[in-house]
Amino acid sequence: MEEEDLYETLGDATSMSTHMLAGAAAGIMEHSVMYPVDCVKTRMQCLMPDPKADYRSVADALKKIVRHEGIRNTVRGFSAMVTGAGPAHAMYFACYEKGKEVLSGGKQGNHLAHGLAGCTATLLHDAVMNPADVVKQRMQMYGSPYQSTWLCFREILRKEGMGAFYRSYTTQLTMNIPFQSIQFMVYECMQDLLNGERNYDPKSHIIAGATAGSVAACITMPLDVCKTLLNTQEHCTRTHLTYISGMASAFKTVYEFCGITGFFRGLSARVIYQMPSTAISWSVYEFFKYVIHQRKQQMHEDRYLRPNMHISAATASTTATR
Template sequence: MNIDDYESLPTTSVGVNMTAGAIAGVLEHVVMYPLDSVKTRMQSLTSPASDLNIMSTLRNMITREGIMRPIRGASAVVAGAGPAHSLYFATYEMTKEQLTKFTSLNHLNYVISGSLATLIHDAISNPTDVIKQRMQMYNSPYTSVLTCMRDVYQKEGIRAFYRSYSTQLVMNIPYQTIHFTTYEFFQNKLNLERKYNPPVHMIAGGAAGACAAAITTPLDVVKTLLNTQETGLTKGMIEACRKIYRMAGPSGFFKGMTARVLYSMPATAICWSTYEFFKFYLCGMKPDQYKSSITGRSELSPSRKADTDYVLPKSTAVDDVDEHETSSPPVKDAALLHPTPPTVNAAGAIKTVCELSTRPAAPTINLHTRHTDVKSPYDRGFSST
């Protein structure tokens, strides 16, 4: 590993990344949970208030079902978001760092790292999403997480908690690809050295969440239908798409897009800024020593095997022999900068040093002599001896 590769490595460990990711995931979902409940209501196909805007939907939930209705089911998210985001961020950081040894394509690195992190994250979070959305939907009979989990398991079996897993992967892999690529893009533009910079983390996170959420809204509507099962038993993604199109038309796939973007933009900004803060805080380093991730300049750079660490000096005698044998022209720059003394012959560097040591000492120069005082060659500050 050369010095450039060493300096490009992050200063945080896997344990720090996991701890920071768990805290960031829980805080993100808890803070934005009421807006997530509004999004689920707006994506519902059977809710009588599904055509309302964001504020009207939130007001309707509070006035008809109580002030605590928008946060019902939040405990399920807290239980699932911690371990899911812990492995999510640790997997992404570790995979991104390891892939720098095998590929020089930035976007390919982000796609592979984000996809692998999504596989692990969704395997943990998918059951909690089912419980959360069953409790968020209109006219839900569930008032506690344990009651909902037990009832779903008894009526539909364990497969109910992973019925939308394939759809969630189809949605989240492009979502996370856009998410991480956008975040890294803004980081490379605004924070190339990967220092702790809260404004940049919030801007990059918010932009990443907004872009990814807007593009993947149709798949999120399909996932909501599979999780809630509010139109009867829906077995797969294709059947869910047919039901949405039949009941709401093409515009049904974009239900709740505004709420989803307004939810994802601050949520990802909170998530990334919290994650970067705790990474910086837990590593215990000074700001000038801290590096959160591999940087854009030295990231994904191909290895240079031809580089040499040490350059040995060449003998002057060998150079002279090579010049006589090959009859190559001498280097002009070297001759101008270091002219050969007239006493030096072709015997080599050792004889040159010996002869130079026996040369008579040069006359001393009197630096106090003024130019106007010079009258003769012996009055210029040189001794007559």
């Protein structure tokens, strides 16, 4: 029982850095593996896509991008994602673990506490990730004029100011707070069903993560469409508005262009992206927690058990000699 608790909380003064390292690794791995699908999702959410970028499905989109634009265009903006995902997920998981411990009192089954901890973690995550997300999505758009991540960042800053990187921040929070809260609650609930003792079990982490990601993605889909619109500003050349700003304005614009169905453009891409990415994120995170737990156990044995074994052996030898 003591070992299970140590694995779940990872203990003492080093726990914060432990969670941050595991979280950074999980975030980078999650976004890296699924990045081409994320590119497709961004394009499929466009209100009025170019005829050459009118995709019927995720597979059709990937096929057309590779055929007409080259495979490199499926990973445009990748460096912006890596720059943001590492520190954002480091703070995200560390804050979640600390919040969960404080709010639940270290007890399992308090899913309200898990949801509230997820809300707090999201505030830190999005503050770091939002500027990276803006650059990433501008780079992912069909016919994007930006040649590199740095040039994209510089052009946005020069033409639109620093506020452009946080134009979608309130919408991002409006989407991500329920998304992350639902994700954490579903994940912890699935863990209660599949892995009640909270041992390291890759299969349960993958299943719980995939389920949590897909459920949260479906519920928050309309907000994700509005976030993409605010980040890319792709409609501005087709309307009288200079910039679209604010969630209410984004909702109005999506409805005017596409109706109710517009809020679910790219749903299949979002679910296909979110299921494996959340599964990867949780399984990598739990793996790093497990590895660190094992190393701590080994250090504990080296520090306390082996010296005692030597002392016992020496005592036995002295007794035998007498």
